[in-house]
Amino acid sequence: MKAVTWHGRRDVRVETVPDPKIEEPTDAIIEVTSTNICGSDLHLYEVLGAFMNEGDILGHEPMGIVREVGKEVGDLAVGDRVVIPFQISCGSCYMCDQQLYTQCETTQVRDQGMGAALFGYSELYGSVPGGQAELLRVPQAQFTHIKVPSGPPDSRFVYLSDVLPTAWQSVAYADVPQGGSVTVLGLGPIGDMAARIAAHRGYDVTAVDLVPERLARASARGIRTIDLNALDTTVGDAVRDLTGGRGTDSVIDAVGMEAHGSPVAQIAQRLTGLLPDAVAKKMMQTVGVDRLDALYSAIDIVRRGGTISLIGVYGGMADPMPMLTLFDKQVQLRMGQANVKKWVDDIMPLLTDEDPLGVDTFASHTLALDEAPHAYDIFQKKRDGAVKIVLRP
Numbered sequence: 001m002k003a004v005t006w007h008g009r010r011d012v013r014v015e016t017v018p019d020p021k022i023e024e025p026t027d028a029i030i031e032v033t034s035t036n037i038c039g040s041d042l043h044l045y046e047v048l049g050a051f052m053n054e055g056d057i058l059g060h061e062p063m064g065i066v067r068e069v070g071k072e073v074g075d076l077a078v079g080d081r082v083v084i085p086f087q088i089s090c091g092s093c094y095m096c097d098q099q100l101y102t103q104c105e106t107t108q109v110r111d112q113g114m115g116a117a118l119f120g121y122s123e124l125y126g127s128v129p130g131g132q133a134e135l136l137r138v139p140q141a142q143f144t145h146i147k148v149p150s151g152p153p154d155s156r157f158v159y160l161s162d163v164l165p166t167a168w169q170s171v172a173y174a175d176v177p178q179g180g181s182v183t184v185l186g187l188g189p190i191g192d193m194a195a196r197i198a199a200h201r202g203y204d205v206t207a208v209d210l211v212p213e214r215l216a217r218a219s220a221r222g223i224r225t226i227d228l229n230a231l232d233t234t235v236g237d238a239v240r241d242l243t244g245g246r247g248t249d250s251v252i253d254a255v256g257m258e259a260h261g262s263p264v265a266q267i268a269q270r271l272t273g274l275l276p277d278a279v280a281k282k283m284m285q286t287v288g289v290d291r292l293d294a295l296y297s298a299i300d301i302v303r304r305g306g307t308i309s310l311i312g313v314y315g316g317m318a319d320p321m322p323m324l325t326l327f328d329k330q331v332q333l334r335m336g337q338a339n340v341k342k343w344v345d346d347i348m349p350l351l352t353d354e355d356p357l358g359v360d361t362f363a364s365h366t367l368a369l370d371e372a373p374h375a376y377d378i379f380q381k382k383r384d385g386a387v388k389i390v391l392r393p
């Protein structure tokens with residue numbers, strides 16, 4: 001089959017690799033019909049390269065048709081149309097019983113001290129072959145799937161793998177009071193969708209980015225935006241100006257570890273990309289390597305006693321945090337990978353022909369799987385208006 005494979009910093013290729021096979025009775029094989037590139041893939045493309053191995057298959061946002069099943073996959077059957085969540089979870093352990101699927105105790109990557117295994121997400125998350133491929137082996141398939149009806153186009157459902165539940169969780173964790181206000185930092189796919197969901201719920205939303213077409217997408221949906229490039233104050237001051245000097249009730253950080261505006265950490269990240277893997281891993285563990293500009297902005301923007309929801313991914317083990325401010329402002333912090341299946345029943349009623357969240361037009365680009373190297377390049381560089389790219393195997 002053809003698959004998108006990792007070969008080094010900013011080097012992904014489309015190669016022919018062996019077809020996956022059923023290995024466990026709980027496995028299924030799906031034929032992938034749509035598979036997205038995610039902002040999380042960009043971290044692997046550059047900063048987290050030390051944890052990748054040459055030839056690893058990327059991707060964790062696939063959907064398709066079940067082609068083969070093991071003997072213990074419950075009611076999953078050949079021919080079913082399914083979206084595959086980015087995390088692999090059993091559905092029946094202590095953590096899954098609490099709907100903390102990204103902490104599944106059956107698939108936790110214990111040798112790395114990490115949570116549930118993820119598709120296509122480095123040795124930190126189990127080195128599981130990913131879904132940017134023609135075929136995908138789904139472990140724990142009895143639970144690791146979302147059945148969707150046939151009929152509507154893939155675009156209606158494909159974001160259930162990650163964008164929709166992740167954005168939904170970010171809004172839920174932001175704990176905005178009824179009719180309250182929230183600032184969304186970052187208008188990549190995750191922040192864009194989080195802003196749409198927050199607005200749909202009737203909150204007062206302010207969204208922040210610095211890429212013109214991303215700001216324009218949010219404004220077109222009636223969301224107030226702040227362009228970082230047009231500010232001559234801090235973003236905290238700009239938000240306080242809009243909120244009687246107080247700041248918003250909640251802030252969602254949908255930027256994560258590669259924030260713009262963090263020159264020192266950018267050099268540290270660049271350096272880790274050039275070091276031998278063993279040294280780079282050590283550095284990630286002992287030096288604050290995250291670019292924390294968005295997180296620092298969040299701490300500044302949130303009103304006293306408010307909540308910050310971190311949905312952007314961070315990876316440093318020794319990041320410097322302004323504990324005095326966090327403590328004094330009495331900030332609540334919630335974070336983590338999205339527990340995808342926890343939110344599906346809430347989201348499904350919004351995936352109708354009326355399309356209130358705009359999923360049918362959410363992708364800026366739909367490209368052939370063969371074009372993956374170009375797709376990664378324009379998505380990382382934010383060229384050609386690339387916001388969300390769907391690949392078609």
Ligand SMILES: NC(=O)c1ccc[n+]([C@@H]2O[C@H](COP(=O)([O-])OP(=O)(O)OC[C@H]3O[C@@H](n4cnc5c(N)ncnc54)[C@H](O)[C@@H]3O)[C@@H](O)[C@H]2O)c1
Binds near residue numbers: 186256311387
């Ligand atoms: N927690 C989860 O389960 C989960 C799931 C998916 C993605 N993510 C993470 O969410 C983050 C966003 O993902 P995405 O797909 O939207 O990626 P993206 O890289 O396209 O979006 C990031 C956006 O942030 C903007 N930005 C950069 N610096 C900023 C700053 N200082 N202030 C405001 N905006 C700034 C960028 O211009 C960009 O538009 C990534 O870190 C990704 O890894 C987390």
Ligand SMILES: [Zn+2]
Binds near residue numbers: 037039040060061162
């Ligand atoms: Zn993703």
Ligand SMILES: [Zn+2]
Binds near residue numbers: 090095104
């Ligand atoms: Zn489990």
